[in-house]
Amino acid sequence: MDRTQQANRAVAAWAAEVIGGQPTARGCRGEKAGQQVSIARFTDRPQKGVTTYATLGLSDTRVPRQVEPPLGTEILGVCDSVATDFPQILGVIAYRAQIDGRSCEPDEIFDNVVPPGLSATLRHAILIPQFLWDDDAFAVRVIDYKTVVWLLAVPITDAERQYAFDRGPDELQTVFEEVQIDIFDPQRPSAV
Template sequence: MSADITEANRTVAKVLAKTFGGAPSVARHRDEAGSHVDILACRDAPQAGVTSYGTVTLANHPIILDGAEFPARAEILGLCASETEGFAGILAACAFHVIDSGWFLAPGIVFPGVVAASGASRTLAHVMFVPPTLWQTPIETMEFDGRPLGFLMAQPIAELEYAYAQEHGGDALEELFVARGIDPFDIHRPSVV
């Protein structure tokens, strides 16, 4: 990890590596504004053919709600079939929207167009943030430099699913995912709506 990584960031990376399993690697992603975020990846975790990802430095930046700093910090998690290219870039794009543009993230919040802009999917266009429940070990809120640090999973969703979530709420869309048995690792899955 880079020299500007804090001990708190190292702790986050260790927690995620232990939760995900597998051998972790960390890569730095940069945007045109000069911001950067580090993303940990563990191949074949939580199962063969799937890679788990998590930002480990997003929590260095405040989350803004209604023009004021929110009292908690967040890291973004995700997982995808290992052969999918560009998934870490989707998480980085979400992080840059928080860092550079002050987008708020919480369960049920959708970041529109993030997947479409990456070109990583033929069928999914947006990201909805949900509690991280796809790993065997639960990922709990922890302390980060005296603040609560929460973890949110970036779930890619289709255009019609986004419309459904806007009308019925994010929880209703999550329930529909469970009822229809979506493959959460398939970034090319069909819409459930």
Template sequence: MEDSEKSSVPEHLEQYLGEIAHGWSGEDELQSIQVVCFNGKPQQGTTTYATLGLNDMILAMKGTRTIRQELVISACTSFPEKDIARFLLYCAEKIKKRGHALLRGEVVNMGYPLIEGATVTALYSTNPTPFDDGFSEFRNTTPPVIFVLLVPITDNEVSLINKYGWNWFEDMLETQDPDIWDLKRSHEIEYR
């Protein structure tokens, strides 16, 4: 199905991720951002969560460029869905308030474990490469909606990104291949 045949962001999400399993909304319904989840994507044993409604706002980029965005995160199915939805809503509201798009390589540092017992305390923004081609952009709006993958990372990984840059970090993600879906992972990216 081409973008021109898809009329909405939820249809785009369902084309690539399957049927929406269920969703959550923020405490203030007037804010209009929701989180929906999809089972078994990008692989068995994981759940993918995506914001809906952040794209209602046009976000600034460098210069005069603008885009619309939605946030995506995946985690092992063993983690509490409600807790993941809560911090994803928090991130979306933070981006909406600042009015600037989340850029590739940017870190959202929560300063505390994302869920109880987690080793990850921050989120790294990147392209959603674990998903099928075509997922990353919905072109039926002006400007288009870009889907940003948030990869949960540890305090040490935040320090490494600050020291060596996001290009180095993405190379290390591919080389060292940590289980980025495990919010309690013990294998961290190391300097090599």
């Protein structure tokens, strides 16, 4: 096993320790032929009827920051367990980071990443600090040759995307907290 595989297994073990349950991993195709990333699936986590997904290995793509060892991001996503297309969101974000050089940082919005069959209302995703598990559980951690941080991908509507651009991502997150959106529901209405 090479160094990259060992480091990514350590990332997977970290996710499994925090999220709990028995994960299954599978490849997820990107937007272009031949693209694939590993995504772990944790059924009934953080609660029954909800599935958590986690990228594995995206943290090998560097985030442009002056951090040693270099900073990389892994992405979490949560959704009602019946929404089996949800991992495609994480796959598309991962490939845009790897291939197009998009940065996976807090408040970054990725346009048109929600598969058409998954939601009638949600089209895009915003990356935010995860809040579903203890803050320290997914705190920044050095794993061998990389510094790893976890972010949560939350699908958003066209109106929420525009609100974030007009008023800022922090204001959108404040609205989410006030309205108490159900981030598990792929058919949720817009909060704005």
